[in-house]
Amino acid sequence: MPDQPSDAAPTVDLWSLRPPAGSSAAVAAEEAPIEEEAPRRSRRSSHEARTDWRLGGRTVFRWREGLLAIALISLGAGVLLGSLVAAVWDSPWAAASATAIVWIGMLLPIVWAFTRSRPIGLLRVRAIDVLYGVVLGALLRTTQGWIEGLDGTPAEWPGLVQVGGSVPLSSVIFDVVGPVVVVPVVEEFFFRAVVLVSLYTVLRRPFGKLTAGLAAALGSTALFVVMHGISGAADVSGVVSLSLLGLVCALLVLLTGRIWGAVLVHVVYNGSYLALAVLATAMT
Numbered sequence: 001m002p003d004q005p006s007d008a009a010p011t012v013d014l015w016s017l018r019p020p021a022g023s024s025a026a027v028a029a030e031e032a033p034i035e036e037e038a039p040r041r042s043r044r045s046s047h048e049a050r051t052d053w054r055l056g057g058r059t060v061f062r063w064r065e066g067l068l069a070i071a072l073i074s075l076g077a078g079v080l081l082g083s084l085v086a087a088v089w090d091s092p093w094a095a096a097s098a099t100a101i102v103w104i105g106m107l108l109p110i111v112w113a114f115t116r117s118r119p120i121g122l123l124r125v126r127a128i129d130v131l132y133g134v135v136l137g138a139l140l141r142t143t144q145g146w147i148e149g150l151d152g153t154p155a156e157w158p159g160l161v162q163v164g165g166s167v168p169l170s171s172v173i174f175d176v177v178g179p180v181v182v183v184p185v186v187e188e189f190f191f192r193a194v195v196l197v198s199l200y201t202v203l204r205r206p207f208g209k210l211t212a213g214l215a216a217a218l219g220s221t222a223l224f225v226v227m228h229g230i231s232g233a234a235d236v237s238g239v240v241s242l243s244l245l246g247l248v249c250a251l252l253v254l255l256t257g258r259i260w261g262a263v264l265v266h267v268v269y270n271g272s273y274l275a276l277a278v279l280a281t282a283m284t
Contacts, residue, residue, distance in 0.1 A: 052257050053119030053197060054209070060201045062116045068198040071109040071190065075223075078105015079230055102231070103182065106190040113194050121257045122193060129256075133264020136248055140265070141272040144241040180274055184266035187224070191246065192253045192262045196220040200254070213254045221246030245269060 050057030082098035082105075089097070196216045203212035224246040225239055249262035 050120055052121045054121075054200070054204075054254070054257055056201070056204065057120065059117050059120045060197060063113060063119060063194075063198045063201050065198075065202055067109065067113055067194065068202070070112060071194050071198070072223075074105045074109045075102075075190070075227065076105075078102045079227065081105075083230075099178070099231075102227075103186050106186050109194055110186070110189045119193075119197055122197065122253075122259050124258050125260050126256075126258065129258060129261035129264055132252060132256075132261040133268050136252070137265045137268025138272060140241070140245055140248060140269050143244060144237070147240055148237045150237075175277075176274060179270040180267060184263050184270060188249060188259060188263045188266055191220045191224045192249050193259050195223060196250055196253060217247060217250035217254060220250050 050059065053060050078101050082101035085101060086094050086098035091097075196219075199216035199219050200212045203215055207215070221243060225242045228242050229239065245266070249265055252261045252265065253259055
C-alpha cells in the first residue's frame with residue numbers, strides 16, 4: 001500500500017533556532033531588558049527633580065498646614081505675652097521687651113521650619129535683588145509720605161525719642177538697629193517665607209498656581225497688617241502703606257522665587273524712615 005501524505009506538522013527542533021552562545025544576537029537578547037530599564041529610570045529621576053520651591057517637591061513637603069498652624073500660634077502667643085508685659089511692667093524697658101517678645105514669637109517658627117527643610121531656590125541671592133530693594137523700597141517710602149498728605153496736611157517728620165537731650169540705649173536698639181537690621185529679616189522670613197510659602201504649597205495643587213499665589217500674597221499681607229495694627233499702626237494711611245509694602249514684597253517673592261529682594265525692600269523702606277528721623281532729630 002503506497003504511503004499516504006501526512007497532515008501532521010513536521011517536528012521542529014527549537015534548540016536549533018537558538019543563536020549560538022557568544023554570538024552577537026545572543027548578547028543583544030540578553031542585554032535588551034537592561035537597555036529598556038535605564039531610560040525608564042532616567043525619565044523618573046528627571047521628573048522628580050525640582051529647581052524651584054514653586055514647583056513643589058520634597059523641600060516644601062513639610063511646609064504645609066502643620067507649619068502654618070505653628071506659625072500662627074507662635075505669633076499669637078508672642079503678641080499676647082508682649083502686650084501683657086507692656087501693660088503690667090512699669091519700666092522704661094517695658095515697650096522694648098514687649099517688642100522683643102513679639103520678635104521671638106516670629107523667630108521660633110522660622111528656625112523650626114528651616115531646620116526641617118529649606119525650600120529650593122528661596123535663599124538664592126542675585127545682584128538684581130539689590131536693585132529691587134533700592135528702587136521699590138524708596139518708591140514705597142515716597143508713596144507713604146504722599147498718602148499721609150492726602151488729607152491736606154503735610155506729613156510729619158519722624159523723630160527719635162530723647163531723654164535728657166540724648167537718645168537712650170533702648171531707643172538705639174529698638175528704634176535704630178531693630179527696624180533696619182532685625183525687623184526686615186524676621187518679618188520677611190516669617191510673613192513672606194513661612195506663611196506665604198506654606199499657603200502657596202497647600203493651595204497649589206487643588207486650585208492652581210495663579211489662585212494659590214494670589215491667596216498666599218493676600219493672606220500673608222493681611223496677617224502682616226493686622227500684626228502691625230495691634231502694635232499701634234492702625235490709622236488709615238498706615239494701613240494702606242503697610243498693605244502696599246506687604247503686597248510688593250509678597251509678589252516679589254512669588255515672581256522671583258527668592259526672599260532676599262523682599263528683605264532689601266523692607267530694609268530700604270525702614271532705613272529711609274530712620275534717616276529722616278535722624279535728620280529731624282539733628283535739626284532740632
